[in-house]
Amino acid sequence: MTRIFTYQTDGDIAKHAVITVDDQKAESLIADGKAVKLDLPEFDRLEREASDLHDQYKADIAAIKNTDNPLLKLPDVQAYELDKVEREYREKSAQLQADWTAYRAKQLDEAKLKAARAVVKVTQGDRLVAEQFIDRASLQLATAHDKGEVLFDVAQKIRLLSDEQKTALQGKVAGLLSGIEGSTREKTAVVNAVQDVRNSDLLAVKVAEQLPKSVLEKQRISDIVKKVVGGN
DSSP states (O other): OEEEEESSOBTTBOTTOEEEEOHHHHHHHHHTTSEEEOOOHHHHHHHHHHHHHHHHHHHHHHHHHTOOOHHHHSHHHHHHHHHHHHHHHHHHHHHHHHHHHHHHHHHHHHHHHHHHHOOOOOOHHHHHHHHHHHHHHHHHHHHOSOHHHHHHHHHHHHTTSOHHHHHHHHHHHHHHHHTOOSOHHHHHHHHHHHHOOOOHHHHHHHHHHTSOSOSOHHHHHHHHHHHHHOOO
């Protein structure tokens, strides 16, 4: 399985989503320019530590329950030792979760700052492309019987432009669309296309907001099982 961040919708996969898909699907989306691989080393590290901690906890519980030590077989003694292992496990896992929660919050704060300060450098050439693009689109719309069809074509062409050219277009699209009645879906497609700027700083918040909230997946599943069937 591969964790990715999506740039575009693809079937039932939403745009700007942090998801995990099978490796073949991930390779296909990345190759088509619809997604990028997302590495989360700090999450992976803490989740791995939490997983190892849980495995050790289960082993310690099993060792106490299956002991040959006569003293540990005494109900009161065994209960004490089991409770001790449980408390130590919960304390250590809670600390791992606290570490991740703090890291996640910091990443979100930093991402908001990056997004607020994000700059896409637009050249005079990019502005010229934008101006002429709008001029051509305006002429097409002025003479078109089916303006929705023209807008759909405009949206498709915008997707071929660079991030810098799309940024130069953003201040002009509202004027292009303002006099057109109806065609809401097609106008939305144009707006979405011109906003599809894949600047990492601009997208940082969308990624940070979707970071996993917990590193204690094994504990969560184990706790659910305990509630259903009881025991450790």
